[in-house]
Amino acid sequence: MPSFTLAVNGEAKTVEVRDPDEPLLYVLRDRLSLTGAKFGCGLGQCGACTVIVDDEAVRSCRMPVSKSAGKKITTIEGLGTPDKPHPLQVAFVTEQAAQCGYCVTGMVMTGAAALARKPNLTREEAQQALAGNLCRCGTHQRILHAMLRAAGKATA
Amino acid sequence: MIAALSRREFLQAGGALVIGFTLSAPGFAQRAARAESKLGKTLDTGEVDGFIAVNGDGSVTIYSGKVDLGQGLRIAIPQMAAEELGIGVEQIAMVEGDTALTPDQGATAGSSGIIRGGVQIRQAAATARETLIGLAAARTGKPAAEFDTVDGEVRPKSGGTGIRFGDLVGDKRFGVRVDPKAKLRDPASYRVVGQPLARPDIPGKVNGRHVFVHDFKIEGMLHGRIVRPPSVGAKLNAVDETSIKSIPDARVVRINDFLGVVAPNEWDAVSAARMLKAQWSESAPLLGADAVLAWMRTGPFDGDETLVKKGDARQALAAAKKVNAEFYWPMQSHGSMGPSCAVADVRDGNATVWSASQATHRFRETIAKALALPKDAVRVVYLDGSGCYGMNGHDDAAADAVLLSRAVGRPVRVQWSREDEHGWDPKAPPQLLSLEGAVGDDGKIAAWRTEMWIPKATASLPNMPLLALDAAGIAQTPGITTGLISQNGDPPYAVPHQEVLVHWLKSSPLRPSNFRAPGKVANLFAVESFTDMLAVAARRDPVEFRLQGLSDPRGIEVIRRTAALIGWQPRPSPAPNFGSGRGFAYVHYKHNESYVAMAMEVDVDKASGAIRVRRVACAHDCGLIINPATLKAQIEGNILQTLSRTLFEQVAFDRSRVTSIDWASYPILRFPDAPEIQIDLVNRPTEPPLGAGEASATPVPAALANAVYDAVGARVTTVPFTRDRVRAAIA
Numbered sequence: 001m002p003s004f005t006l007a008v009n010g011e012a013k014t015v016e017v018r019d020p021d022e023p024l025l026y027v028l029r030d031r032l033s034l035t036g037a038k039f040g041c042g043l044g045q046c047g048a049c050t051v052i053v054d055d056e057a058v059r060s061c062r063m064p065v066s067k068s069a070g071k072k073i074t075t076i077e078g079l080g081t082p083d084k085p086h087p088l089q090v091a092f093v094t095e096q097a098a099q100c101g102y103c104v105t106g107m108v109m110t111g112a113a114a115l116a117r118k119p120n121l122t123r124e125e126a127q128q129a130l131a132g133n134l135c136r137c138g139t140h141q142r143i144l145h146a147m148l149r150a151a152g153k154a155t156a
Numbered sequence: 157m158i159a160a161l162s163r164r165e166f167l168q169a170g171g172a173l174v175i176g177f178t179l180s181a182p183g184f185a186q187r188a189a190r191a192e193s194k195l196g197k198t199l200d201t202g203e204v205d206g207f208i209a210v211n212g213d214g215s216v217t218i219y220s221g222k223v224d225l226g227q228g229l230r231i232a233i234p235q236m237a238a239e240e241l242g243i244g245v246e247q248i249a250m251v252e253g254d255t256a257l258t259p260d261q262g263a264t265a266g267s268s269g270i271i272r273g274g275v276q277i278r279q280a281a282a283t284a285r286e287t288l289i290g291l292a293a294a295r296t297g298k299p300a301a302e303f304d305t306v307d308g309e310v311r312p313k314s315g316g317t318g319i320r321f322g323d324l325v326g327d328k329r330f331g332v333r334v335d336p337k338a339k340l341r342d343p344a345s346y347r348v349v350g351q352p353l354a355r356p357d358i359p360g361k362v363n364g365r366h367v368f369v370h371d372f373k374i375e376g377m378l379h380g381r382i383v384r385p386p387s388v389g390a391k392l393n394a395v396d397e398t399s400i401k402s403i404p405d406a407r408v409v410r411i412n413d414f415l416g417v418v419a420p421n422e423w424d425a426v427s428a429a430r431m432l433k434a435q436w437s438e439s440a441p442l443l444g445a446d447a448v449l450a451w452m453r454t455g456p457f458d459g460d461e462t463l464v465k466k467g468d469a470r471q472a473l474a475a476a477k478k479v480n481a482e483f484y485w486p487m488q489s490h491g492s493m494g495p496s497c498a499v500a501d502v503r504d505g506n507a508t509v510w511s512a513s514q515a516t517h518r519f520r521e522t523i524a525k526a527l528a529l530p531k532d533a534v535r536v537v538y539l540d541g542s543g544c545y546g547m548n549g550h551d552d553a554a555a556d557a558v559l560l561s562r563a564v565g566r567p568v569r570v571q572w573s574r575e576d577e578h579g580w581d582p583k584a585p586p587q588l589l590s591l592e593g594a595v596g597d598d599g600k601i602a603a604w605r606t607e608m609w610i611p612k613a614t615a616s617l618p619n620m621p622l623l624a625l626d627a628a629g630i631a632q633t634p635g636i637t638t639g640l641i642s643q644n645g646d647p648p649y650a651v652p653h654q655e656v657l658v659h660w661l662k663s664s665p666l667r668p669s670n671f672r673a674p675g676k677v678a679n680l681f682a683v684e685s686f687t688d689m690l691a692v693a694a695r696r697d698p699v700e701f702r703l704q705g706l707s708d709p710r711g712i713e714v715i716r717r718t719a720a721l722i723g724w725q726p727r728p729s730p731a732p733n734f735g736s737g738r739g740f741a742y743v744h745y746k747h748n749e750s751y752v753a754m755a756m757e758v759d760v761d762k763a764s765g766a767i768r769v770r771r772v773a774c775a776h777d778c779g780l781i782i783n784p785a786t787l788k789a790q791i792e793g794n795i796l797q798t799l800s801r802t803l804f805e806q807v808a809f810d811r812s813r814v815t816s817i818d819w820a821s822y823p824i825l826r827f828p829d830a831p832e833i834q835i836d837l838v839n840r841p842t843e844p845p846l847g848a849g850e851a852s853a854t855p856v857p858a859a860l861a862n863a864v865y866d867a868v869g870a871r872v873t874t875v876p877f878t879r880d881r882v883r884a885a886i887a
Contacts, residue, residue, distance in 0.1 A: 018403065019427060026423040030379075035371035036364020038542075040493050041574040045819040048493055076364030085363060092362040096354060096785055099793055100226030100543035101361030102370075102494045108362060130827040134819060136493045137226055137543045138796030140830035142789065 004069040008032060009078025020066035025049045027065045028075060036076035036105045040134070047133030050106040051075045057113035076105040079112055088112050091149040099137030107133050111147050121151050199259045204287065204330040206259040207280040208237065214308050214322030216241065216248045221261030221517065222273030223253040223538045224357070227849050228786025229269045231355045235782055236274045239341060239348045240281035241288075242305025243321065253516040253538025263515035265546070265670065266639070267749070267847020270782055274845065282338040284330055291324045343780065343841035350839065352785035357540070369512050369539035370497045370571060377499065377567040379422040380560040381429035382624070383415040384576060387439035387812035388666075399433035408432065409563040414627035416560050418568055426573075440811035443665045449484060451665065452588045452609040458660045464606075464646045467653035472603035476594035479689050484874045485587040485678035486806035487666055489816075491824060494542025495572035496549030496581070500557035502527065503565055507534045511554040512541020519551055522619040523558055526630050545797065546639065547620055547669035549581040555624035578822055579814040582620060582669030583807055585611045585638050589645070589682040595694040600704060603653040606645045606683070610675065611668060612660035613638040620669050638668050640746075641675020644854065647683055648744045649705025666809060673850035676745070677798060677857060678875075684741035684858030685873065688729065688865065697726035698740045698862065710751045710777050710838075711744055717775035717836045718753035729862070730869040735760055739863030741855035750778040750851035751838075754795070756831070758863040762886060765879035767864060769799060769831040776835065776852055779843035788835050791852045795833055798856035800825035804876050 001016040006027070015031050023042075028034040028051070037060050040048030044059040051060045052074040080086035085093075088111050098104045107130060114121060114129035121129065126147040135143065148154065197219070200206045209217045218237050224230035234248040251257050253264070261273045285305050292310035293300040296319075303310050309318030320326075343349075360366030385392070392413045400406050406419040406428035417428040443451055499510040507527055513519045516536040524534045541550055553570050561568040572580075588609040596602035614635025625632045645656045691701035699719050706712050718724075722738065731737045737760070742753045757770040772795050781787055804823045808816040816822040857875065865871045870885035 017423075018421075019423065022423040026426075029371075030422040033373075034364075035367075038368075038370065038494055039571065040495075041819060043574060043818055045574075046493060080363060082359065082363050082365065085359075089362045093354070093359050096358055096789060098226070098355075098358050098361045099789060100493075100540065101357065101366065102368065102492075102542035104361050105364045127827040127830065132826075134493060134824060134826065136491055136545075136797065136824065138793035138800070138825075139789070140796055140825075140827055141792050141833050144827070144830065 002066070004065050006068055006073055007071065008034070008073045009075060015065065017065055021064045023061050024051070024063040024065055024068045024073070025060040028060060034075050034077050038102055038105065040103070040106070046103070047106040047110055048103050050109040050133070052109055052113050055113065055116065057110045076109060079109065086112055088115060088146065088150040091146040095142045095146040095149060097139055097142035097146040099139050103133065103135045107135070107143055111150070115147070115150055119151060120153070121147070123148060197257055201259040201261065201276065202333050204280050204284050204332050204334055207277050208284050208330070210321045210325045212322055212326040214247070214320045214326060216243055216321070218248055218250040218277060219258040220250055220252050220273060220277060221258045222264045222269045223514065224540070225264060225514065225544050227269065227790055228355055228783060229273070230357055231353050232270060232782045232786055233274045233277055235348050235351070235353060236278040237281040239346055240278055241285055243308040245348055245353060247308055253513070255516050255520045255536045260517035263518060265514055267849040267851065269847070269849065270845045271847050274782065278340065279336060279338060280334045282340050283332060283335045286335065286338050287330050287332050288321060288324055292319050295319065346841070349780070349782055350841070351783065353783055355786065367539065368494070369499065369510055369541050370494055372499050372510050372539055374499065374501065374567050377569055378418040378420055378564060379425035380416050380418045380557060380568040380570040381425045382556050382570065382576065383417065383429050383432055383434060384580060385413065385436045385439070387436070389441045390436040390439040393435040393437060396433040400428040400431050403428050403431070407564065409560050411559060411563065411628040413629070414559060414624055416556065418560055418564055442809055442811050444811050445807070445809050448486070448586050448665050449588065452586065452661060456662045458612045458662045461658045461660060462655065463642055463658055464654055464656035466651070469603045469605045469653040469655040472653040473592055473594055473605060476602060478592050478594050479693050480592045481686055481689060481871070481873055483589045483591070483678070483682035483685065485681065486875060487583040487586050488671065488801055488805045489578055489583055489807055489822060490545055490548035490581050490671060491822065492542040492544060492548045492577065495574055495577040496553035497541065497569070497571040498550065498554035498557045499567060499569045500554065500561040501567035502558055502562040505529065505533055507558060509534070509536045509554050509558060510539050511536055512544060512550040513538060513554065514544060514547065518619065519554065522622070523554070526555065526625050526632070527558065527562065545672040546674065547582055547637070549577055551620065552580070552623045555622040559624050559628055575817045578817045580623060583666045584671035585641065585664045585668040587641065587675060587678040589679065591682055591686045593686060593690055595690050599694045599696055601647065601649055601651045601690055604647055604651045605654070606656045607659065608642060608645055608656070609659045609661060610641050611636060611638055611664040612662065621667070636664055636668050637670060638664070639670035639674025643746050644676045644679045644743065645683065647687060648711065648742065648747065649687070649702065650707065651705070666807065666814065672797070673853045676850070676854045677801070680741065680743050680854040681857035681861065681875065684743070684855060685861045685871070688739070688858070688862040689871070692729055695728050697728055699724055700726055702740070702742055708744065711742065713838060714751045714753040714775040714777050715742055717838065718755050718773050721773035721775065721834050721836050722755040722757065722771065724755060729866040731866045735762065735867055737863045737865070737867030739859045739861065739866055741858040741862065743851060743854045745851035745854065750776065750846045750848060752776050752852045752855055754852070754855040754859045756859050756863050758860065758867055760864055760867040760882060762868065765881070765883035765886070767803060767877055767882060769829070769860065772831050772833045774833070774835050774852060775838060776848070777838035777840065778846040778848045778851070779840050780845040781837060781839045782845055784837055787837060787848050790848045791835050792833050794850070794853035795856055796825060796830060798853040799860065802857040802860055802875055802877060803829070806876055
């Protein structure tokens with residue numbers, strides 16, 4: 001079976017797969033027990049599976065494991081820990097920016113990548129950055145507030 | 157007794173679960189498990205021990221039949237219990253929706269979590285408090301009246317040291333019935349209820365450690381996928397099992413027309429389901445979306461029913477200058493972000509199901525019947541799913557997992573694909589409404605008639621018929637479920653002559669189920685759009701027009717507050733400047749629950765027909781507020797989700813299948829579409845708490861339609877408000 005070595009959250013992980021086209025999402029969730037990234041559509045349409053690969057927010061449901069080797073992969077588990085959360089995670093908790101919470105890890109990963117590019121982004125820029133991430137519960141306002149809080153623009 | 161798992165097995169099987177909860181709420185499940193193992197848990201809703209256990213360390217475990225679907229009951233119910241018990245909310249853990257541990261408090265549906273679930277537990281907590289004080293009084297020989305409960309202790313009111321709850325009943329039963337007369341604390345003294353406390357599950361959801369049912373694993377578990385037929389109702393003629401032989405560990409399960417695969421590895425299960433070659437019969441039993449409207453007018457029907465009759469609306473309208481309008485609401489999908497998922501372990505005459513079910517106790521009976529097992533041999537355990545706004549596919553996925561697990565004798569996890577979810581989740585039923593009315597010379601509504609064409613729900617249906625059982629040929633009670641979709645078809649305003657007539661359709665074009673504020677979103681779309689049409693006929697300001705018909709001070713207050721919040725200036729519609737407008741709508745939910753008023757500002761682009769919602773204002777009165785932070789989250793969610801439903805959503809289907817099977821063909825609201833929302837909460841501490849999960853969804857479509865009318869002088873009466881529809885209305 002083909003074997004790939006992935007750099008996940010700063011650790012080298014070697015996985016053997018039957019199918020080199022197995023999406024990174026399944027490798028993370030099923031083989032590495034990193035279940036923070038969620039399956040939402042498998043089509044790259046919703047963003048629930050977002051991880052950061054070489055500083056870019058990437059849909060892990062569409063990225064074959066074979067193309068993930070040799071790249072620096074950060075999942076929500078590596079972005080921050082319960083004891084040392086990423087500033088955007090702190091902002092999400094402060095704003096209570098989750099209802100069911102299924103889409104939230106993808107939001108945080110997409111948002112963190114956007115903030116890394118532009119730390120002081122505006123509301124409109126946050127809206128555009130998250131335009132490809134879907135939320136069904138209607139938590140958009142709180143998520144935007146969390147983004148602005150992390151950008152140093154808390155309004156309340 | 158629970159035969160499905162021994163106590164020890166429960167603790168072992170719950171291992172993964174314990175890990176998940178530990179990371180998001182330290183100590184949560186350990187305390188729960190300890191209480192459970194020592195107490196021999198009763199499920200009796202009449203017993204304090206059904207709902208509340210004091211652990212040896214003085215912490216408290218609440219057993220709630222109502223579950224947290226993301227609406228915040230996981231903090232709100234502990235707040236209610238903490239207040240009555242006299243203990244910090246951080247000392248309370250809550251176990252939800254486990255048929256082995258939690259009493260049956262009915263489904264978490266219909267905005268009943270607080271109204272019924274929380275109130276029931278509050279009364280148990282008040283009884284527990286009296287019991288604790290009684291024990292302290294007996295121990296000290298002093299009168300009970302000299303004690304209160306504070307910070308987990310029974311303390312003399314005059315001061316001095318108290319006795320910890322754990323020292324009085326720690327790891328023991330209360331052994332008392334819930335006293336419906338146990339005195340509740342005076343709302344003026346509340347310290348916990350009414351506080352915007354943070355939800356315990358959000359840190360874990362934000363750091364990725366929270367265990368959703370999708371993330372739940374148990375030893376020996378296989379991954380399953382269902383192979384759906386290409387058409388609704390198709391029969392499975394043949395399966396070529398050799399078509400998946402390149403995936404060594406994958407295995408086919410077939411039970412009549414139920415077809416699935418299992419594999420130890422998830423991607424292998426997904427791959428096998430895609431590769432498996434199956435021959436299905438042709439099938440075209442559906443109406444097709446284009447034929448729904450004509451079908452609604454022609455039936456077949458299951459009778460008419462007059463729901464409201466005051467005065468003689470027909471006669472009053474016969475002589476009047478009438479306003480008419482027809483409103484149509486299409487079928488919509490729950491559209492949960494995570495496709496439905498469940499884990500089942502069916503072995504040795506027992507079944508355990510981990511599910512995001514809204515009604516674990518009810519669902520247990522369905523599973524027991526399907527498996528021909530005694531009810532006591534089945535345990536259903538709630539785990540968080542992806543947002544559920546009524547019955548999505550969660551029960552279906554659980555039935556899928558149950559059949560696969562029974563077939564292979566191992567635990568099986570089933571997660572649907574996106575196509576499964578959009579294609580096969582039960583849909584909100586279609587609704588057609590025709591309204592006629594007239595205003596009198598005094599500028600008030602003189603007469604009003606509503607006619608509705610809606611599917612009739614099957615009385616006493618035990619469970620929505622499930623896809624897996626249907627396909628496998630396992631008997632289940634036929635019928636349809638819709639929720640109470642005929643409510644709020646009449647105006648909340650004083651109208652001397654009014655009538656509401658329902659034409660009950662015998663079926664629904666696709667399998668229906670309850671969807672948030674069932675039916676009332678469409679009914680209020682019609683009623684409150686029509687109210688504005690009558691205001692236009694009377695040349696009155698829409699807010700003044702509503703207020704003149706209202707006498708309920710709580711309704712009047714939310715209307716006034718909403719108008720103030722958005723800076724409403726009285727004038728009739730449409731607006732003097734084309735392209736920008738404001739709209740208003742009001743609801744007294746079910747005419748006996750929460751009061752909500754809503755206003756919004758929109759821009760409408762004449763050339764494209766695009767609507768941009770700039771700002772939404774909402775005043776909300778649901779009686780006593782338990783937690784204003786989670787309440788606001790519910791209101792925001794109702795507003796944004798219903799804007800999405802109104803602007804974008806309808807299920808497309810042909811004669812054989814649903815064709816809107818992804819987020820491209822079934823678009824929903826995105827971040828650039830999200831308006832600013834302002835909320836004003838009316839707190840009424842001496843009134844009963846009412847529901848908030850649904851009410852504020854219902855004024856959204858009419859507020860939007862009224863704003864569009866105000867902006868462009870044209871009325872949109874069909875959902876969704878697509879650019880084409882808006883352009884056509886303007887033209």
